[in-house]
Amino acid sequence: MSSSAITIPGVQIEDKPWVDTLHEWVTTVDHKRLGVLYILYALLFLVVAGVEALIIRIQLMFPHNHFVSPQVFNRLFTMHGTTMVFFMGMPILFGFANYLVPLMIGARDMAFPRLNAFSFWLSALGGFLLYFSLVGANGLYGAGNAPDVGWWAYAPLTARAFSPGHSTDYWTLALLVSGLGSIGTAINIIATILCMRCPGMKLSRMPLLAWLNLVMSGMVLISVSPLTAAQIMLLIDRYLGGHFFDTQAGGSAILWMHFFWIFGHPEVYILIIPCFAFMSEIIPVFSRKPIFGYPVMVAATVCIGFVSMSVWAHHMFSVGMNSYANSFFTITTMAVGVPTGIKIFNWLGTMWGGRIQFKVPMLFSIGFLFQFLIAGLTGVMLGSAAFASQLTLSYFVVAHFHYTLVGGVVFGVFAAIYYWYPKITGRMLNEILGKWHFWLFVIGFHLTFDLMHVPGLLGMPRRIYTYEPGRGWGTLNLLISVGAFIQAIAILVFVANLIISYFKGAKAGNDPWDAWTLEWSVSSPPPVYNFASVPVVASRRPLWDLKHPEDPDSRYE
């Protein structure tokens, strides 16, 4: 093999003291280590925000429950949403992009390794700032509290009069700082993909994962920046006495909504497109077929990238826009469903007639396809202005976006972890524990989020800390909470699997799944320099060409 690790015979490598190892990890500029740091950091916040969700569900289990106070409840849903989007979703997807993109395009590192480390530590600082509010929000001497303005922080709730103390400032600074980190990483990913490809790796031969991350990074540049700008405005309002969102002085609360959702809606595509990328790598390998409709997949992704920039105000149908704006945003929202539907058909087309292997990554991928389809269907329902004005701010909306973010993003991330864990650690994840994890999570997920649509339809508003008995929501809420706990047990199984397999898992070897992209040509875990000699590719599946010299793909391209 061209690029296995170089070992020098007769040399014993001594164990380094742990301080040295720690120092190496903290000062690393290696894209693989930074990728792992991103992923671990995100998993930590997955657990933190998951516990917040569990407390929310305990509070809502029974009518008139007093597990937490209304004030704490507000802080919980704010922290849960902010953490999951900015400190779980974004970092874990950036982590995989960091780890995989250079390996897949045959590069030795990202284009700017130090910028890469800088961006990671900015994001890490953001998460630290957000949670530091728990102790520091009223100054170190006062009792702290957490931000309680909701993850979208509508004006005028964020004004000094309604958010005294510093909790909202910590929220703003956390998002500002992690946003700058995201922009840095996005620039890095774009420069890496455009400038660092190995010879022969034309854009038309790039793995879809690289393509989709390219589109995602472009979207980060265009849509995270408005959030940064809006946070600067909010800081000016809170610290310098500005009037951007101060209605008393002629400012507009609606303007904040626009600025937030110009970021907020493309953001959900920024989260889901890397998961589309995982699907596009995993489904072909476990169906033993090349991806169906590669150029169409690329075109559909670019199309989503453009159209999703013009749908933001469907989050604002109830604020009183005129009928032309409502119609425009309804139409664009319906339109963005078309390229997404094309993708679903492409993945089904890949599976069709394939010899499907139901390994754990494939199970999570099939779960993703099924659930993301349903999430898309409720999305089309809510995309209609008339329907949305009935159900906005109800649990139906909560069920819809958790269906996309848990049923879509989290399932996609689990598929990716099961698929690439052998590459990252050199050990296979346990298949039996993996199946337990999958089935428990599927059951818990559907119990929670299928049922959650119903109280929404019955009129249960979101963000209420409790409700009266006799409205017909009680049993449903109890079942929803039970589902949440089943999911929590599944996560425990998953964490146990991660730890046990790290020490006791079967050795993975270079290529445990018989896959086709370049990262599987190097040892597991890959050497620091990735490729001993820079590879040359002649088709979209370089490892297929290598394994089947009698019938290489390059003959047909």
Added chain:
Amino acid sequence: MNAMTTPFRGTWSLPYRGKVAMAGLIIAESAIFTIFVVAYLFYVGKSLSGPTPREVLEVPVFYTICLLSSSLTIHFAVKSLERGKQSTFLSLWIVTIILGGLFLFGTGREWHRLIYEHGLTISTNLFGTTYYSMVGLHAFHVTAGLVMLCIVAAFGLANRVGADQSRRIDVLAMYWHFVDGVWVVVFTVVYILGR
């Protein structure tokens, strides 16, 4: 067997990563400025109290000419560096710094006049809030640019900037052109449309 190690036949050239990254940064920065421009235009004429732009703003023609001509000098500075004319590069580069510095001085004078003569601060009214934040954001970018230009000038004076660095210097020039381009938009919005 080993198709992946056979040398690549034909030419394989990819864009320079510095230029691509700067283009990415410019896209992100443009999005930030767009939001500030939208806020400025949205709030034109919505201030509940004075002073209004028409009463207090004077068009900074001289300083605008300074900044825009600095784009020309930096362009020719990079061109002469590519041809290896280091002394021409250095003198044009320092002219660029002086022109940029003059512009920043102009912004400072205008702010001084607005604050001390007209009592307009960032918290006076919506005009003050949007004006100072947008012009201030631009001035911040000019300042950041000047710091980087000065670092290059210091290296140049130490005779460490040669033709082999021209690719990197060109990336910095891209940023400077962007800052100038933003001023064209800010100028149009604040001094022409907004009055």
